[in-house]
Amino acid sequence: MNASEALRGLWLQAGLPEEALGFAQLTGADPVLPSSFAVGTAAQSTIAAAALAACELGHQRGAARQTVSVDMAHAALECTGWFSLDGRVPELWDAFSGLYRAADGWVRIHANFAHHREGALRLLGLDPQGAQRADAQAAMLQWKAIDFEDAAAAEGLVATALRRFDDWDATPQGQALVGQPLFTIERIGDAPPLALAPLAAGRRPLAGVRVLDLTRILAGPVGGRALAAYGADVMLINSPHLPNIEAIADTSRGKLSAHVDLKTAEGSRTLTGLLADAHVFVQGYRPGGLAALGFGAADTSRIRPGIVHVSLTAYGTSGPWARRRGFDSLVQTAMGFNHAEGDAKGDGQPRPLPMQILDEATGYLIAMGAAAALWRQQREGGSWHVQVSLAQTGRWLRGLGRVEGGLGAAVPDRTPYLETSASGFGELCGLRHSAQLGRTPAEWTRPSVPPGTDAAVWP
Template sequence: MNASEVLGGIWRQAGLPAEALPFARLTGADPVLPSSFAVGVAAQSTIAAAALAACELGHLRGSARQQVGVDMQHAALDCTGWFSLDGRVPDPWDTFSGLYRCADGWVRIHANFAHHRDGALRLMKLDPATATRAEAEAVMATWRAHEFEDAAAAQGLVATALRRFDEWGATPQGHAIAAQPLFTIERIGDAPPLALTPLREDQRPLTGVRVLDLTRILAGPVGGRALAAYGADVMLVNSPNLPNIESIADTSRGKLSTHVDLRTDEGRAVLQQLATQAHVFVQGYRPGGIASLGFGPAELARLRPGIVCVSLTAYGTQGPWANRRGFDSLVQTAMGFNHAEGEAAGDGKPKPLPMQILDEATGYLIAFGAAAALWRQQQEGGSWHVQVSLAQTGHWLRSLGRVPGGLSIARPDLKPYVETSASGFGELAALRHSAQLSRTPAAWPRPSMPPGSHPPVWPVDTAK
């Protein structure tokens, strides 16, 4: 399928008006990055869907429709997540992250957060303070892959065994994912349409929309960043007790960034107050984590009738892995992408996709789902719940087909797409947003700032 057909499928699934689709202009074709999968189509179609849905909500608020142009090469590079701070390109991976050969296969461990790294090393019976990668590799060679995967999951750690596509498809979780759509948008309560100020023609389409972003690495922050690019007031809410990794400098462009401690009564009261004035609440913590603190979709719909909730998970809401933590690299490994890419490369060694496309595409589906549900809320009223998962996006990516010879192309130059801005982290060089809005260009007028830089207070409605 080409990207326009894929975009049409996403659009129709959300129930958005077909007359908006001709305003999308998609250029380019796979391969654009070295992969045997249609990563360019996945990037371009989800970015276009997010931008077009934002513009359609703007049209509902009184603005004329505008053209949304997305070039596939720019979109794919946009989804690589490349950035530098003061000229330094951070290494995205911890020393202990990556693939390990086991007695009967391979396991991928995600160790970018210290508590995940230390937990995995303790499971190997190694001292986190002194262990080396070589020692970890020696221990892992004695484990059976699926036994380590199960032992890690039982301790809330993040590691998955390498599978082929057919092996994944034969698992109960593979069956569960195959039975689910790419995303769901569900009405969860009654409410009148929320008040949104009519737009002037020069205002970005989501101006005046307030978004609470309770997400971490990486899909959720990408979704919030896209909503900010289209004009939303996005407030990233971090815990003062949790660590972050350096990609937060890239994904915080355009956002307010505050600290709220939800373990305290005071913190929960602050978030409740913010939610009563929000239009969208996005969360990507472990399944049930936010709900246990009183901020599940049903509770939010009672607190703020008409709100749009967006929930992100790794493996969906059904099946035995529904409560498992996960990251893009692990989902790629579990579902069969690393094995298939290695086979396509010809050397048989497991090979990751050229970017975290499950994270990135899912992030843009978050932005799309939020805008689409808001459009429906304005038309129909009600409170709404959007659900996405990395594994559902992975299943969809497989459905886009393979790209013969895709691994043979060279990686294109990033430089034409890089912009530089001042930030609270230093001089930030990163990719410009790849969706080109013809009348109200996407932009991040708020600089990227460290967590806790802003008070937990909404700004004055800029749409007035």
């Protein structure tokens, strides 16, 4: 499937007008990064879908349609998430993150957060204070891969066994995903259309749209950043007690950033007040986590009738893993991508995809889904719930087909696509947004700032 066909499928599934597809201009073809999967197509089509949906909402608000141009090499490089701070390229993986040989296969551990790292090491029978990676590898050899995966999940940790595609397809979760679409946009309540002023000349298509971004790693922040590039006022809400990874510097471009502690009455009141004037609410916490605090989809639609509530999960909304924590690297491993890449290489070594494309593509599906649901809300009224998951995106990526000789592709030079800006983290160099709008360029007008920099009030 080529990128235009992929975009068309996304667009029609979202229920958006077919005639708008004529304004998309896609250039380039896979392979653009070393992979046997169509990662360039996945990047380009989801970015184009997000930008085109934002523009269609602008059209609904009175603006003429405009072209959306996306080059595949630029899109793929943007989805690598590369950035530097004051000339330093951060190390994005903890020393204990990665693949380990088990007694009968492989296990991937995600250890970027201290509590996940320490929990995994204790499960291996090691002292987190003195353990080295070699110790973890030796200990893992005493475990069967599935046994460690199950034990980690029982402890709320994040680790998965390496599977082949056919192994994954035979699991109850793999079978549950077969019946789930790539994303859903569902009306969940009645409400009049939310007030959105007609779009003034020269304004970006999402100008005046207020988005609450309650996400952390990585898909949700990418989705919020895209909405900010198209003109939305995006407010990232972090707990003052939770850790973050350095990628927050890159994904916070264009956003306000406030601290709200939802475990306090004051924090709950603050978020309720923000929600009363919001158009979109995006959340990526573990399934049920925000609902337990009074901010699930049913709650937000009651507090703010007409809201577009976007929910992100790792493994979908049904099946035995529906409530399981997960990250892109783990979903790749569990679903068969790492094995398939290694098999295509022919050396028997599991290989990750060249970027966290499940996160990145899902992030742009979040942005597309939010804009599409808001487009429908403006036409039909109602409150809306958009649901996406990394595993559903994985199924879609697999369905795009394989790229013969793709692992031999050379990584393009990112230099022509870089931009540098001041930020609250230091001088930030990152990829410009790859969707070029014909009339109102996508850009980040607010600098990236650390969590808690801004007051929790709308500008």
